[in-house]
Each structure stands twice: as structure tokens, then as C-alpha cells.
């Protein structure tokens with residue numbers, strides 16, 4: 001459904017990404033792993049239309065070339081991004097934040113249905129629709145951010161480090177929710193520090209180093225590869241085996 005080939009991003013003279021290819025299908029969870037500064041956030045931002053790409057880049061959604069579209073048009077093509085830091089509006093209520101997501105033309109007709117889906121997924125939000133978003137806990141704010149992205153009825157939901165700042169328990173719950181979202185047919189592409197937890201939930205993973213893809217495999221294969229464990233999971237191969 002999402003197919004990216006030969007993606008390049010430069011910031012002035014600095015080449016942040018070069019020749020990056022990746023794909024995400026309906027109902028699939030893909031994770032991008034890489035060290036700090038490898039280019040993970042830049043990749044999501046480029047796919048979302050938030051940063052420009054180099055000549056030769058091709059981004060296709062459902063077979064349509066969307067390479068040069070601006071961010072708001074990417075949303076109409078079915079790509080939604082939950083940015084690092086969540087980007088919710090603290091002085092708006094939970095339901096006002098959620099409704100912002102349904103301004104996309106593709107989402108308007110199904111806004112009620114999507115709101116029911118989000119409330120079913122995150123009952124905590126259904127209990128407090130009129131609470132100001134800034135007074136919600138970190139985990140709840142992440143639910144608002146994901147909920148708002150879902151309200152745009154995306155085909156692909158992209159998340160930049162969604163478990164950042166969450167407790168291990170909340171992170172686990174977050175990944176359970178992502179599995180439910182994928183089971184509904186949404187494709188998920190995420191960047192995560194918590195590589196071990198994300199690989200347990202994901203179907204496939206990409207390894208990125210200094211702006212290039214250096215590996216791709218199924219999540220179970222990556223999890224059982226000692227080299228990957230020590231390079232990307234921040235634990236020694238011996239520890240990882242237990």
C-alpha cells in the first residue's frame with residue numbers, strides 16, 4: 001500500500017537519508033530501528049510530506065505517485081503521522097483534539113464511526129471527552145495523539161517513538177493497542193527506541209544506519225539475531241538470549 005523507493009533527504013550539505021526503500025501493507029506493522037541521528041524521524045517526516053525529498057525519490061500510496069505532495073494532501077492520501085512529542089493541543093479538550101483529525105475530506109463522512117472506534121480502543125478517552133488535553137497523563141496524551149491521527153481515517157499510521165516517556169507497563173499497553181489497530185486493517189510504520197518491545201509486536205523491521213537501510217527482515221528473525229540484538233537493542237547478545 002505504501003511504497004517508498006530511493007528516498008533521499010538533505011539538510012543543506014548534510015545527507016540525512018540516501019536510497020531508502022521500504023513498504024508497508026494493509027494490516028502490517030513495520031518498525032524502523034536505528035541509532036540516534038540515523039535518519040528515522042527524517043524518514044517519517046519525508047513520507048508525511050513535511051520535509052522535501054531529493055530527485056529520484058518515489059513515494060506511492062495505493063499505486064498513486066504522491067512524492068511531491070504537501071503534508072495536508074498526504075493526509076488525504078491516507079498517511080497520518082503521530083509526531084515525537086505528540087503534538088496535541090493542550091488547551092483544547094480531548095474530543096476537540098480528536099475532531100481536528102476528522103477535518104480531512106476523506107474522513108468527514110465517517111467521523112462518528114471513527115470516534116466510536118477510538119473510544120472503543122481507548123476507553124479512558126471516552127470517559128473524559130471534555131477534559132483539557134494538557135491535564136491528561138503522558139499515556140493518555142499519547143492516546144489522544146493516536147486517536148487524532150486515526151480520526152483522519154488513514155491507510156497508514158506512522159508513529160515517531162510512541163513509547164517515549166511512558167512506563168514499561170504503559171508501553172506494553174500502547175503496543176497492544178497498535179496490534180488492535182493493525183488487526184482492523186490499518187498499516188503501521190513506527191520508529192522506536194524500545195526496539196525489543198516493538199519487534200515483539202511488529203511483523204517486519206528495517207535497520208537504518210547513517211541514512212541508509214542496512215537490513216530488513218521479519219520481526220521474529222530480527223529478534224533472534226544476536227548481532228541485531230547487540231547493535232540495535234542496546235543489550236548484549238548473551239543477555240538477549242534469556
Ligand SMILES: Nc1ncnc2c1ncn2[C@@H]1O[C@H](COP(=O)(O)OP(=O)(O)OP(=O)(O)O)[C@@H](O)[C@H]1O
Pocket residue numbers: 011014016034035036037038039040041042043
Ligand atoms: N532540520 C534539520 N536541519 C539540519 N539537520 C537536520 C535536521 N533534522 C535532522 N537533521 C540531521 O539529520 C540526521 C538525521 O536526523 P533524524 O532526526 O532523522 O534522526 P533519528 O534517527 O530520528 O534520530 P533520533 O533517534 O536521535 O531522533 C541527523 O544527523 C540530524 O542532526
